[in-house]
Amino acid sequence: MTQYAIQARDSEPTGYDTPERHTELHEQDWNREKSTALAANEGIALNDDHWNVIMYLRKQYLEQGSPRHARSLARELDRYFVLKGGSRYLRQLFTGGPVTQGSRLANLRAPANTTDLSFGTNF
Numbered sequence: 703m704t705q706y707a708i709q710a711r712d713s714e715p716t717g718y719d720t721p722e723r724h725t726e727l728h729e730q731d732w733n734r735e736k737s738t739a740l741a742a743n744e745g746i747a748l749n750d751d752h753w754n755v756i757m758y759l760r761k762q763y764l765e766q767g768s769p770r771h772a773r774s775l776a777r778e779l780d781r782y783f784v785l786k787g788g789s790r791y792l793r794q795l796f797t798g799g800p801v802t803q804g805s806r807l808a809n810l811r812a813p814a815n816t817t818d819l820s821f822g823t824n825f
Contacts, residue, residue, distance in 0.1 A: 732809040741807055744798065751786075752795055752807075758782060759808040772801045772816040779804075 737756065741748045748756075762769075762778065769775040779800055780788045792800035796807075805812040 737807045737809065744803070746796075746803075746807075748807075755779070755783070755792065755795060755800060755804050756808045759804050759810060763808075763810050768811060769813045772813045775801050775813055 734753075738748055741752070746752070758779070759775075762775070769778075776789065779792055783791055787794075789800070792804075796803040798806075799816070802812055802816045805816070
């Protein structure tokens with residue numbers, strides 16, 4: 703197994719069952735105030751559009767677990783928010799990347815390959 707395959711395998715939080723994911727999110731002691739404070743530190747004033755994305759990310763995590771790759775989650779977000787402008791709309795909300803910054807504000811572990819420093823890409 704290559705080094706990259708091992709890192710990808712080890713970085714995934716495994717396929718928890720839905721009740722275990724509920725417990726994990728409940729034990730995080732996450733609330734909107736914490737996300738609002740974190741966003742303020744990053745220069746973002748959260749509005750309803752931001753909260754729609756954050757809640758969608760948390761809902762997806764509860765239903766499907768952590769995505770295997772950032773690209774798949776970016777595609778999923780693009781499809782879900784297509785009527786509002788898709789990825790362009792999401793980039794306006796989260797300048798640090800809808801997957802990267804959105805996951806951070808939703809208090810979720812970002813999926814593998816979220817940032818590619820060689821290309822300067824953030825999903």
